Structures are given as structure tokens and as C-alpha cells.
Amino acid sequence: MQPAYYENFDEIIKKIWLMLDDAVKNRSSQFRIPTFICGNQNDLDGRIVVLRKSKQQERLLQFHSDIRSDKILKLKSNNKAAMLFYDKDEKIQVRAKVECVVNHKNEITKESWINTGHISRKCYLVDSGPGTESENPTSGLRPELDNFDYTHEESEKGYENFTVIQCKINSLEWLYLAAKGHRRAKFEYGDNLGSETTFIKKTWLIP
Numbered sequence: 001m002q003p004a005y006y007e008n009f010d011e012i013i014k015k016i017w018l019m020l021d022d023a024v025k026n027r028s029s030q031f032r033i034p035t036f037i038c039g040n041q042n043d044l045d046g047r048i049v050v051l052r053k054s055k056q057q058e059r060l061l062q063f064h065s066d067i068r069s070d071k072i073l074k075l076k077s078n079n080k081a082a083m084l085f086y087d088k089d090e091k092i093q094v095r096a097k098v099e100c101v102v103n104h105k106n107e108i109t110k111e112s113w114i115n116t117g118h119i120s121r122k123c124y125l126v127d128s129g130p131g132t133e134s135e136n137p138t139s140g141l142r143p144e145l146d147n148f149d150y151t152h153e154e155s156e157k158g159y160e161n162f163t164v165i166q167c168k169i170n171s172l173e174w175l176y177l178a179a180k181g182h183r184r185a186k187f188e189y190g191d192n193l194g195s196e197t198t199f200i201k202k203t204w205l206i207p
């Protein structure tokens with residue numbers, strides 16, 4: 001028997017957001033670590049990030065990063081990006097085209113930083129930013145930091161480097177692999193329509 005979302009736009013959207021919402025809470029969800037792709041015409045780059053928030057009403061996906069990362073500069077020159085998800089067990093791929101806002105030292109980052117645990121804070125305590133060249137192989141951290149030997153107060157220094165990237169979805173593409181026949185659908189959101197969740201177009205595509 002085919003799942004409810006096999007050939008039904010509403011069920012597909014329901015399933016996509018169920019999977020995204022679950023990924024934020026569930027460490028073993030395969031949707032938890034999407035590839036985030038950004039850049040410009042000559043220099044595109046993808047990397048794995050951790051999905052930290054999803055909000056269907058605001059068509060929002062969110063992850064954290066270091067302000068010194070190369071992708072921040074890239075996003076400042078071109079805020080259009082893509083997020084790519086695949087769940088091997090569900091056989092579902094989701095491709096999101098997004099527009100990004102980089103948050104640094106504002107209300108959004110404050111809220112997320114408070115909820116960032118002691119262990120995760122370590123990432124933001126490196127002296128030199130991600131991608132800095134080094135003479136030797138290194139984490140960039142002093143040994144005591146690498147060993148999580150820092151106080152809560154010392155971890156607060158990481159806030160200087162902490163950013164929250166908010167990704168507003170412009171379109172979603174769905175691919176479901178099934179022995180009886182794959183199914184592929186595209187959902188485009190409208191900018192000026194009343195509801196943030198209104199689609200201007202839903203289309204079936206040949207997989």
C-alpha cells in the first residue's frame with residue numbers, strides 16, 4: 001500500500017514539515033544534518049549543518065554558525081541559498097531554495113545562545129575562525145578547551161562569534177523513491193499573498 005503522501009500535495013507538505021520538526025528534536029533523524037549550499041556564480045560550496053529550528057507558519061529553517069566562517073561573507077554578497085535533505089529509510093529527498101538572514105548579537109541570537117549547551121559552546125571558543133590556515137593539524141583550541149575544561153562564564157565568550165542563520169523558504173522540491181514508481185513534486189511560495197504558507201504553484205514533475 002502506498003503512503004498517504006504518494007500522490008497528494010497536502011499530505012506531502014504535511015510529511016515534509018513532520019520530518020523537519022522531528023529533525024530539530026531527534027538526534028538520529030537523517031533530516032537533522034542537511035547540506036547548506038551558498039555562494040555566487042563562480043564559487044558555490046556545500047557543507048553539513050545541524051537543523052536547529054523549523055517553523056512552518058513562517059516557512060523558516062534555522063541553523064547556527066561562526067560569524068568568521070567563509071559562508072557568512074558569501075551570504076552577505078548573495079543571500080540566496082539551498083538546503084538539501086535526504087532520509088534513506090523514508091526514501092525522501094527534499095530540496096529547499098531559501099533566502100537567508102545572518103543574525104549576530106541580536107534578540108534572535110540571544111534566545112538561541114541561552115539554549116546552546118556547554119559542549120556545543122566549545123565550537124565558538126576557537127581563537128582563529130573556521131577556515132584559517134594552520135602550520136599544524138589542530139582543532140584551533142587550547143587543550144583545556146578541547147577537554148571541555150571551561151566554566152559557564154568562560155563559555156560566554158563564544159557569544160561574540162555565534163550567529164543564527166535564518167532561512168526563509170521560497171520553494172520546496174520533493175522526491176519520493178518507490179518501487180512502483182517514483183514521485184516528484186514542486187511547491188512554490190508566493191511573496192505577496194496573504195498567508196505566509198500559501199503556495200502560488202504546486203506542480204508534479206517527472207522524477
Ligand SMILES: Cc1cc2nc3c(=O)[nH]c(=O)nc-3n(C[C@H](O)[C@H](O)[C@H](O)COP(=O)(O)O)c2cc1C
Pocket residue numbers: 033045047048049050051063064065066069070071130131
Ligand atoms: C555533522 C556535522 C554538523 C555540522 N554542523 C554545523 C553547523 O551547524 N554549522 C556550521 O556552521 N558548520 C557545521 N558543520 C561544519 C561545516 O560542515 C563546515 O565544515 C564549517 O562550517 C566550515 O565551512 P564553511 O565556513 O565553508 O561553512 C558541521 C559538520 C558536520 C560534519
